[in-house]
Amino acid sequence: xxxxxxxxxxxxxxxxxxxxxxxxxxxxxxxxxxxxxxxxxxxxxxxxxxxxxxxxxxxxxxxxxxxxxxxxxxxxxxxxxxxxxxxxxxxxxxxxxxxxxxxxxxxxxxxxxxxxxxxxxxxxxxxxxxxxxxxxxxxxxxxxxxxxxxxxxxxxxxxxxxxxxxxxxxxxxxxxxxxxxxxxxxxxxxxxxxxxxxxxxxxxxxxxxxxxxxxxxxxxxxxxxxxxxxxxxxxxxxxxxxxxxxxxxxxxxxxxxxxxxxxxxxxxxxxxxxxxxxxxxxxxxxxxxxxxxxxxxxxxxxxxxxxxxxxxxxxxxxxxxxxxxxxxxxxxxxxxxxxxxxxxxxxxxxxxxxxxxxxxxxxxxxxxxxxxxxxxxxxxxxxxxxx
Numbered sequence: 001x002x003x004x005x006x007x008x009x010x011x012x013x014x015x016x017x018x019x020x021x022x023x024x025x026x027x028x029x030x031x032x033x034x035x036x037x038x039x040x041x042x043x044x045x046x047x048x049x050x051x052x053x054x055x056x057x058x059x060x061x062x063x064x065x066x067x068x069x070x071x072x073x074x075x076x077x078x079x080x081x082x083x084x085x086x087x088x089x090x091x092x093x094x095x096x097x098x099x100x101x102x103x104x105x106x107x108x109x110x111x112x113x114x115x116x117x118x119x120x121x122x123x124x125x126x127x128x129x130x131x132x133x134x135x136x137x138x139x140x141x142x143x144x145x146x147x148x149x150x151x152x153x154x155x156x157x158x159x160x161x162x163x164x165x166x167x168x169x170x171x172x173x174x175x176x177x178x179x180x181x182x183x184x185x186x187x188x189x190x191x192x193x194x195x196x197x198x199x200x201x202x203x204x205x206x207x208x209x210x211x212x213x214x215x216x217x218x219x220x221x222x223x224x225x226x227x228x229x230x231x232x233x234x235x236x237x238x239x240x241x242x243x244x245x246x247x248x249x250x251x252x253x254x255x256x257x258x259x260x261x262x263x264x265x266x267x268x269x270x271x272x273x274x275x276x277x278x279x280x281x282x283x284x285x286x287x288x289x290x291x292x293x294x295x296x297x298x299x300x301x302x303x304x305x306x307x308x309x310x311x312x313x314x315x316x317x318x319x320x321x322x323x324x325x326x327x328x329x330x331x332x333x334x335x336x337x338x339x340x341x342x343x344x345x346x347x348x349x350x351x352x353x354x355x356x357x358x359x360x361x362x363x364x365x366x367x368x369x370x371x372x373x374x375x376x377x378x379x380x381x382x383x384x385x386x387x
Contacts, residue, residue, distance in 0.1 A: 004031020004336075004345030009178070012037060012079055013060070013087040015354070017046040018133070018158065019117045019166025019194060020089035021056035026171045027085075028059030029336035031345045035361055037076060038064045038354035040382050051353040052329045059348035063362070064355030064382040071380045073099045079365055080105045084181075085113040085174050092122045102189050112187040113177040117170045119161070121193035133161035136194040142202050149219030149226065165197030220271075222246070228278035229254070229268055232307055239290035240307035241297075243281075254302035258284050355384035 002008075009032040013024040028034040036057065042064075051057065066072040077100070080086065086105065088095055095101045095116075102114045119136045120126040137143045137160050138153075147154040170192040177190050208214035213222075220226040229251055232242045245251040248269075252262040258281070266273040266280070285293065290306050297304040308316060314325040314332050326335045329350035336345050358381050362372045375381040 002031045002033060002346060003343065004029070005340055005343045007031035007343070009033065009085070010083045011035070011085045011087065012076070012083045014090070014095075015039060015042065015062075016089035018089070018162035019170060019192075020087050022163050022167030023115070023117065023170040023174070024060060024087055025056045025058060025348075026167065027174070029345055029348055031343070034060040035079070036060050036062045036352075036354075037067075037079075038062050040064050040066050040354075040379075042354045051351050053331055054351045055328075055331065055333045057351035058328060058333075060352070061357035061361055062352045062354050063358045064384070065358075065375075066380050067098050067100070069380050071375060071378065075362070075367075075375060075380065076100060077104070077108050078367070080112060081108045082365055083109065083112060085115060085178060087115045087117070087170070087174075089117045092118065092127050106187065110187060111181055111185060113174055113181055113190060114187065115170050115174045115177075115190045115192065117166050117192040117194070119166075119194045121196065122191045133158035133194070136161040136165065137198050140195055140198045140202060142198050144216075145202075145205065145218055145224060147218045147224075149217065151219070153218070160198050160201065161194045164201055165199075166192060166194040169194075169197030169200065226271070226274070227268070228274050228281055231278070231281070233282060233285035235285055235290040235293060236287060237289040237291075241285060241290055241293050242305050242307055243303060245301075245303040250301050250303050253300060254297070254304065257297055257300060257302055260284075353384060355382040358383040 006027060009027070011024065011027055011032050011034040013020060013034055013036045015021075015036050015038045024034050024036065046054075065075055067076065080100075096104075105112050105114060116122060118127070119131045119133075120129065134143070134155060137156075142160055143153045143155075146156055170190065173190040173192050177188055181187050205214050209216070215221055218224055223230055225231055230244050230246060232240050234240055243254060245254045251268055255262045255265050260280070266277040268274070268277055288296075293304075294306050298306070313319060319325055324335055324337075325332055326347060327333075328348060336348065359372055359376065362375070362381070363369065372381070376383050
């Protein structure tokens with residue numbers, strides 16, 4: 001038995017890219033036993049890299065199985081009969097054609113929570129269309145809202161569609177459905193669409209727009225680089241810092257530490273004064289290095305932080321004090337989050353290549369040894385060395 005708030009939960013993850021693996025990692029980080037069902041040949045799944053560097057695969061074991069072979073499907077259905085939840089991220093209809101759709105799985109396990117994540121959702125005119133994170137957030141209004149005034153929309157990596165809109169939303173949906181299943185004894189399908197997850201994140205801005213407090217023109221609003229007090233500034237050494245004193249009392253702290261008289265500084269509540277204020281702040285931050293500004297401002301109520309890259313962030317004293325980063329298999333990566341006072345999860349195990357634990361998983365889940373060896377011998381299941 002593992003440790004963590006989800007210890008004892010058994011989850012099957014059909015290998016994919018993006019949101020499904022993130023969801024599986026989050027559940028595994030919290031102590032769930034997550035088994036990744038990999039293809040016999042994993043080519044074409046995501047950006048090629050060493051398995052040890054595929055951080056989203058951490059914390060779980062892999063079973064490589066042929067889902068196009070009847071014995072492979074039968075094997076998976078026997079696992080489904082024992083699972084609490086399932087994660088899949090194929091196009092709508094793929095799992096049904098494999099004989100592993102929600103109805104097939106519910107027939108074996110009525111308590112199963114069946115998690116599905118796609119870009120557009122399981123139905124609608126775009127349901128069968130290919131797409132990626134950028135397309136999904138483009139359709140929601142989120143992408144159009146991010147960027148500088150007069151410039152093109154800024155691409156926020158694939159954080160908002162794939163990971164927040166998809167993976168986090170699916171993880172939340174699964175835990176909600178598992179909670180309900182604990183009371184009703186019945187599973188259900190969780191249909192997580194990355195578009196709708198991204199929209200949920202964007203909800204406050206629909207309210208602000210309705211109140212006349214957020215304009216459609218990007219880069220002109222309080223939180224999108226329009227305001228000079230919610231902005232990043234270049235330093236003398238070419239590095240960057242961020243400031244975000246939205247509240248007047250925090251703006252005064254920042255201005256005083258920067259050597260300005262808050263009473264004489266251009267009014268920050270009137271957008272008409274923002275260009276002059278930005279000009280003054282830009283010139284002031286360009287006078288010193290990032291390190292010098294950190295020494296003066298970090299830890300104050302000026303709402304300040306240096307802009308660190310992924311190489312610098314692990315060494316920051318705040319992250320060090322909180323042990324926010326861990327090293328697994330030689331790869332530095334974020335530690336599981338959030339924290340729990342009574343049921344802290346164990347450190348995740350290293351990512352495992354496809355089939356790294358095929359035999360062990362089947363035996364642990366109650367398969368007879370002769371059946372396991374027969375599946376391996378017939379090429380239905382591939383068993384590989386770990387790592």
